[in-house]
Amino acid sequence: MNVRSQVAMVFHLDKCIGCHTCSVACKNIWTDRKGAEYMWWNNVETKPGTGYPTRWEDQEDYQGGWEVVGGKLRLKSTSKSKIVFNIFHNPHMPSMDDYYQPWTYDYETLFNAPEGEDQPVARPISKVTGELVQIESGPNWDDDLGGSQVYADNDPNLEGLSEEQRAQLSSVERLVMFYLPRICNHCLNPSCVASCPSGAMYKRGEDGIVLVDQNRCRAWRSCVSACPYKKVYYNWFAGKAEKCILCYPRLETGQAPACFHSCVGRIRYLGVLLYDADRIEEVALKPDSELAEAHRSLILDPHDPLVAAAARANGIDEAVIESARKSPVYKFVKEWGLALPPHVEYRTFPMLFYVPPLSPVMSTRAGSEAISHGSPSLFHDIDESRIPVQYLANLFGAGEEDGVRYALRKQKAVRWWRRARTVGDVDEATALRMLDEADCTPEQAEAIYQLTTLCSFEERFVIPPMHREEAIAMVQDPREAQASMGFGFSTGTGRSI
Amino acid sequence: MSMTKRIGVLSLVFLWFPAATRAQSAADDYKKSCAMCHTIGGGPLAGPDLAGMSDRRERSWLIRFIVDPQAVVGSGDTTAKAMVDEYKGMIMPALPGMTHERAAALVDYVRERSSGKSDQPASSPKREMNPVTAEDVERGRELFVGVQPLEAHGAACLACHDTKGLESMGGGRLGPNLTSVYERLGGRQGLESWLSAPPTPLMSSLYRTRPLSAREITAFIAFFEARPPREAVSTGMRHGAFSMLGLLGTGLLLGVFHLLWRGRRRGVRAKLVQAYRLRGVQ
Structure with a gap:
């Protein structure tokens, strides 16, 4: 048993109202720089919909994630032999059109336009080229567009749904949709890290946050194509890859990441999970149908004295183990089985889990009868939800409905329990x-x-003490820079005029 | 020894030294710089016979011309122009490091030699004028196109020069076309002296350290002498073919790349919108 700690997350989709406050908080802190305009480390997608970048879930096209070939785990996008032929051109790269042309408006015109017949108009200007552009898409172009024949109808998760189910999803006045906020999943088996030819990407030992070393990045962009969630972005101005850093500077000072902190619906939970790193490969080789369950089995019980001892032996601080015991993520994922990983079939083992959303019943009114809840099967409405279980299973269970159905049934049971009480x-x-x-x-x-409903700040975010100093001491003698000119690649101070 | 005396001795040495070497160096200089194209009383080679040139031209004009022939021709000097026309458009190459003093010395040297009527041609003893053998011609061709490397590992002529009658794509276009070089340089002797010490800046910098051997020069002379009747050469057709071949090759390569990368992604969003538009509003 090789116990490691990971700061993991749960997004409770039943509570998400799709307000994009998280995206705005993130954008304002991290990606309002030149070259980063199009990056949305946090974005909120409408489902059914094609997401951002468009149809990112179609790995036949984008070639992200892992695949099992001949009993071995292999990156879909690249390999040592492929990289020789594709060294100057990566054929699986998302294009600007798959993201969007970031733009602003020519506001000056509103003030400076000469007197004329018409009202002056602020025309859109590309933030990349600086020229006037025709806006054709945006980062949430299909926002609230459930039923769109261009976008919602082309959601890759609709695979396996009957024609009738598809028609129901987009029938007039019965449209249904939910929101899927996405950030980097800080996966256990990150394909972006595996694909980097420069060794610039790494998973932090103490908390599992996946980062890009900006000094080592050589702009190969293998990570961009290798990440199946398309959550590594290339800064065209800086020539470096950038991604969600889970606001580690905030975490290290005990604050929740900005998107978590600002979440209006309080859908986000954060806490430590302990997992067994030795079993990752074994689990990754399992067939799709067993993946979700196997993924959950990687997570270890922090209350188990054996696990705690192994964690201590691996240098995990007692305070972190204690924090893992209080982790809301552990409860949602492991104890209650409510939260599921997105697209576990990509085999990267995301450490961001989603509680699948309940949805209205796909009801048909018989005459003037009101809809009856008194069906002999108490959970009939789970299978008659307007969002088919198969759809959610494609999203959260590699096509296996059992895990999703379990989570939905439990949620409904809790609702009815509370209804009986209140x-x-x-x-x-x-x-x-x-x-x-x-x-x-x-x-x-x-x-x-x-x-779910009455959680306080401290219950939602159980942030472990990061013990950054211990993590640094493992690779570098803290006294190395003593009495010298400081850390990093600074060349030292000197007098200037 | 007093300071003044010392200075006196030193200046004497300095004054005497160049004067003594001057005559010597002019002869040498003539051999190195002029003899491959000119004779004194030996008849014209690539350039005119220099015998009596001081009688025909003004001294200052000669010096000016030797220092920078291009400039004199360029200045519209009629005498120079007439000479260029006479020698089929060939202008005497500028000699590396030529100064006013050196030129003056050369002019003096040539005048002395022509007045002495030392009728001896200035270049090396006349080579045996055997008829060219087919073997030599073939060897010359092989050396020219680079099938056989040059002994001193100089670049093969083909790299920069073209000549009529080469197979396939012909030679390079950087240097002049050598189809009528035999006539231009005045036959065997001119060619030989030219090849043994190429005077143009580019050629001399390339072959000074990698000189051609006597055997190679013989082969080249044979090759150029045996060329078919010289006419104005038209290589336009061949260069057209070259461009066409380039275009075809580019097209072929692009085709191969397209096949190799046919699975590359080409963006999705535009296609979705396009597909919807084609279906029409429902």
Whole structure:
């Protein structure tokens, strides 16, 4: 057992209102620089929809992530032999059109335009070329466009859905959609790190945050094509790859990352997970159908004394282990089984998990009868949700419906349990039966309810002490720079005129 | 020894030294710089016979011309122009490091020699004028196109020069076309002296350290002498073919690249929009 710690995340999609506050917070802090205009380290997508960059989930096209070939794990996008032939041109790179041409407006005209017949108009100007452009797409171009025949209809997750289900998804006045906020998943088996020919990308030992060393990056952009989530971006001005850094400067000072902090719906949870690094390869080689479960099995129980001892032996601080025990992520993912990894079939093992959203029932009104909830099967509406379980399974279960159905049933059972307690229009016996069928106890239901609805800041974000000093001491003697001119690549101070 | 005396002795040495070497160096200089194209009373080679040139031209004009022939021709000097026309457009190359003093010395040297009527041609003893053998011609061709390397590892002529009758793509176009070089340089002797010490700046810098051997020079002379009747050469056709071949090759390469990278991605969003537009509004 090779225990490591990872700062992991849960996004509770049932609570996301799609307000993009997270994206704006992130943009204002990190990506409002030249060359980074088009980067959205955090973005919110409407599902069904094609996302950003367009159809990023289509790995036949983008070639991101891993694949198993002849019993071995292999990058889809590149290999030692492929890189020889593609050294000057990576054929799987997203183009500017797949992102968008970042633009601003010619606001000056509004003030400086000479007197004329018409009102002056601020025309759009490209932030890349500085020329007037025709805006054709944007980072959330299909925002709220569930049912769009250009975008929603081309969502790769619709695969395996019947024609009827597809038609239901986009039928007039019954449109359904939900939001999928995305940041870098800080994967356990990151394909971006594996693809980097310069060794510029790394996963931090103490918290598993995946970073790009800006001094080592040589602009090969292999990471851009290798990341199946398309969360590494290339700064065309600086000539370096950039990505979400999980606001590590904030984490190191005990603050939640900006997108977590600003989240209006309080959908975001953050905490430490302990996992077994020795089993990653073994798990990655499993068939698609077993992946989601196997991925969850990598996460270790911090309450287990054996795990704690192995963690200590690996140099994980006692305070971090303690923090892992309080982690809301551990509860959502492991204890309750509510949160699932996105597209686990890419085999990168994302450390960002999603609680799949409940949706309205795909109801048909029989005459003037109101919709009845008194079906003999208490969970009939899970399979009749307007968002088909198959769709969610494509997104969160590599096509396997079991995990998604389990999470949805439990969520519904908790709702009915609380309804019996507070509204009282459901009798307690039915609610208890539902909990039982959903593999939940009243205590667990209360805990889920608490952490979902009444959670405080401290409960949502259990940030471990980062012990950056210990991490640094492992690779560099802290006294190395003592009495010298400082850290980093500074050449030292000198007098100037 | 007093300071003044010492200075006196030193200046004497300095004054005497150049004067003594001057005559010597003019003879040498003539051999190195002039003899491959000119004779004194031996008839014209690539350039005119210099015998009595001081009678024909003014001394100052001669010096000016030797220092920078190009400038004199360029200045529209009629005498120089007439000479260029006479020698089929060939202008005497500027000699590296030529100064006013050196030129003056050369003019003096040539005048002395012509007045002495030392009828001896200035270049090396006349080579045996055997008829060229087919072997030599073939060897010359091989050396020219580079099938056989030059002994001193100089670049093959083909790299920069073209000549009529070469197979396939012909030679380079950097240097002049050598089809009628045999006539231009005044036959065997001119060619030989030219090749043994090429006087143009570019050629001399290339072959000074990698001189041609006597055998090679013989082969080249044979090759150039045996060329078919010289006419004005037209290489336009061949260069057209060259461009066409280049275009074809480029097209072929692009085709191969396209096949190799046919799986490359070409963007998705525009295609989605296009597909929707083609379907029409439903």
